[in-house]
Amino acid sequence: MSKERKMNTELRRTMRKIFRNPSAVLGFALLIFFVIVAIFAPLIAEPINPMMLDDNGNPMKLDDPYVMPIITWSSTPVPPSADHPFGMIQGRDIFYGVVWGTRTAFFIGLTVTIISTLFGILIGSISGYYGGWIDEVLMRITDVFMSIPFLLAAMVLTTILGNGIDKVMIAMTVFGWMGAARLIRANILQVKEEQYILASKALGVKDYFIIMRHVLPNTIFPVLIQASMRMGSLVITAAGLSFLGLGAPLGYADWGSMLNFTRNWILGASGSTFSYWYAVFYPGMAMVLFVLAWNLVGDALRDVFDPRLK
Amino acid sequence: MTNSKVVNQNNTQEGKDRKVLLRVDNLVKYFPIKAGVFKRTVAWVKAVDAVSFDVYEGETVGLVGESGCGKTTVGMTLLRLYEPTSGRIIVNGEDTTHYFLSARRAKNYVRDTYVKRFQKSDFKPQDDLDKKYYDIFKNSGENGLLEHMVGDLEKKRLQFRRNIQIVFQDPYSSLDPRMRVKNILAEGPLAHKIIKKPQSIETVGKALEEVGIHSGHMYRFPHEFSGGQRQRVGIARALLMNPKLIIADEAVAALDVSIRSQVINLMMDLQKEHNLTYLFISHDLSLIKYISSRVVVMYLGKLVETAPKEELFEAPLHPYTKSLMSAIPVPNPEFKKQRIILQGDVPSPVNPPSGCPFHPRCPVAQPICSKEVPELKEVKSDHTVACHFPGSL
Amino acid sequence: MEKNPLLSVRNLRTYFYTEDGVVKAVDGVDFDVYEGETLGIVGESGSGKSVTSLAILRLLDPKGKIEEGSEIIFNGKNLLTLTEDEMRRIRGNDIAMIFQEPMVALNPVFTIGDQIMEAILLHQDVDKKKAREMAIDMLRKVGIPEPEKRIDEYPHELSGGMRQRAMIAMALSCRPKLLIADEPTTALDVTIQAQILELMKELQREYGMAIILITHDVGVIAENADRVVVMYGGKVMETSDVRTTFKTPKHPYTWGLLNSIPRLDIEQERLYSIPGMVPDPLHFPVGCRFSNRCEFGEEKCSVEMPPLVEVESAHMVRCFFYHKVEQAQKLSKAGEGA
């Protein structure tokens, strides 16, 4: 009973710490907002094609909701209206793309981050824990991967594998694990030398607990924090690749490829530079806020997990 | 094992009124130096080389020597945070050297160290421990002795950990920065099931108060304390295991001068209250003089002199001890002391000088000193020196 | 016989303007250094010893500012009014400095010979060959064996003691009038410390330079300094000749410090301990900086800052109640006799 109470106070202290910091609150709020949008995307932007009717005369359900339906034949961007609050571009509803693009962003970010971080942790901890020649070999391999410019590597890889979101994700994973590997290795090497590890050994604490209680918390959180910060930047990278035409196919509900649409319209009509602002603004804003959310959350996590920084 | 014999004789005389808590017998610890792509061992750092001394119950033994002479290595090896290269570590009348080996290697150790000797027809016990183990061997055979020494190793390990604790030098790296002080302190007792979780708050609170920290501070993180307070937390952590022996490795060296005496006094008070025994490791001879009852002086991995405090400081016999004493700055401009300025640097423990390790710097070295290693001899009761010409400086 | 001081520091105040607030690292420090003498500055970590010495050479980090009204008079010139160029000529030439960790002061990519020769060439009108000879001479003087060989070694190839010797050789190669040594032996073993301190004494005798010896080890001060400045919380608490300070300290902090260290020269029953902690420089107590730890303090102490007053000839103390320390000192002396 008293134990539970203590647990609660610990949790409450942590929560209080987070919620005292306005930028952390903003970060979590934004993130929760994006999560809600992603989960309820089918309700917020119904995946139907109003231009096509099914047998019952209702608008047709989309086979693949991630492929944005063409709903108008107007080739120039259409400004926001009540029906299409973010306007339309290339015949597609920007609102629809932004909403469903949230799912794409989470999908790309989470998958790539999780897989590459896990892989990095695996390589880095083997390297740091065993040391010796294993470390030597693994670190040289890591160096090789790090020395290849990422964009170049991604471009080469997508030319070999072909375009597509999955290919971009493969490229980002293959060239995205080194940071985590290095970080955890450096941390393990450092923590191994710390006297509190020796102190715990001298207390007779079992190796398993030493690893779980001292080594992991002191090595893995920085990696997780780094990973959460990378979530945002990965989405930018993916967008960049889409913008270059390497990533998502034309018309895919992805913020990056929506920006790709705007390439022709970015300067607006002659004379009024910003007349097509909405085409850039909404997908761009979504991206900026998404990155911001993860960065703020990463910062907040660092504050919580690193008691040395108050 | 010539060294051990000398030391052991000494204890059979003294052992009647004083109980030996820890006996270090010919302790050796070499570290491999690895190089090349395949990490082959190219040389050895002879960090500790045949060190023997006793620690009696309730006393404070000061282990002193310059940087790199192997003090920390002795402490770490005693605690079995490093495995000794050879030698024995005897705690409370039991050989504990094999406690942290695998069961198979532990058995081999017992066979090699005891059984093989006991099986010889002309065997004569060399010390109390031999007698004790030989009795067991006679009565219940090899298996009986193995059962006594290797049976239930896990329990023996835990018991060993409880008996000997350590306080580290660095008040910053010795406490896990991610844990609250409460959890840091409760870790040991919980691991040993000395207490149950619900009790931990009370136990930790008491321990904190005992070292002079308000028990309400137990939910703080280490960084919320000053260096001196962290060191107190480190002491409380050791204390909570109810140890018999505490190894304090430069426990006050990192503290500010005005904080140092607070912690020293605290440690001395705790010693009285809990009947603790200390092995106090320090490079500071003044501090060693203040805190210890007996002193062990090391140089380059070797023990050079050991004596009761008063005797060592009044009449040091080893030239190194004497030079070390004269090098300590005394905060008294009127104090006249002999000035001995040693020449040269401390040699590397990878390639220690032949013969007496001190001979390249010794002001009174003779030709024999570079040829023959001086043995540790008991020149007076309880005063041993490793020098061919003790007292000549 | 009034001698003119070589260096006199007056009301030196050095503040650091950090994000957390103003750190008054040095806050009103006065002392004189006379020709050929050794002035010891002693104090605990953070008391402002290093900042004082860096301020004299104007080598502070940009966040640190020497406040208006401070004066550093060297050889009759106020160093604080010199241009950066003039100051550069003073450094190395007239005032040299050695640090605790020679590794940070020596450049790892040049041999020690290069570095000593550079100093010589910069300040003296000699050619390269002559400079090399002088460097070898200097290395021999500081007790480096086989200087002809060692001169071409890199700092990392030397042991700690040898590095400190090389540092001293570099500092002394231009025969400065004043040498500032900031914890020159703290990182060294005691037997090596004894060598280095002995060497500094010999060189001082030979060159007649003045030394400011900064350390937290009161023993080193007692054995090597002629006069002492005791610092605490960025202020000078007491200053006098070395015998007076050690025999009859009059400031509660000096008294506490001397009684709280284990000593080889006397038997000690129990060490005195100064209560409390070293104050955080952002939150010094109001009034006397020592008031939150002082056992002699009264109400007045936590209201008003005591002035540094001359309580006897050439003995300055910053304390309202220094006579209480006199009494305590007498008592403890009596206790020792019994």
Ligand SMILES: Nc1ncnc2c1ncn2[C@@H]1O[C@H](COP(=O)(O)OP(=O)(O)OP(=O)(O)O)[C@@H](O)[C@H]1O
């Ligand atoms: N883990 C290790 N691997 C290799 N060499 C080691 C290791 N630990 C210590 N040594 C070497 O063993 C020698 C003794 O080191 P140790 O730390 O025991 O000295 P010490 O007396 O504690 O010195 P200090 O006063 O500097 O703490 C040194 O030369 C050191 O470099």
Ligand SMILES: Nc1ncnc2c1ncn2[C@@H]1O[C@H](COP(=O)(O)OP(=O)(O)OP(=O)(O)O)[C@@H](O)[C@H]1O
């Ligand atoms: N660059 C800086 N920025 C901010 N504060 C500083 C800086 N340098 C020094 N200080 C502060 O000034 C105070 C005095 O520092 P100083 O280095 O002079 O102490 P010290 O007496 O030399 O101590 P130590 O014995 O640790 O060398 C300290 O509180 C320190 O934190």
Ligand code: SF4
């Ligand atoms: S054995 Fe010789 S060299 Fe060694 S300490 Fe004794 S006299 Fe000196």
Ligand code: SF4
């Ligand atoms: S002025 Fe007061 S507080 Fe300060 S040292 Fe003197 S007696 Fe102590």
Ligand SMILES: [Mg+2]
């Ligand atoms: Mg050590």
Ligand SMILES: [Mg+2]
């Ligand atoms: Mg300093």
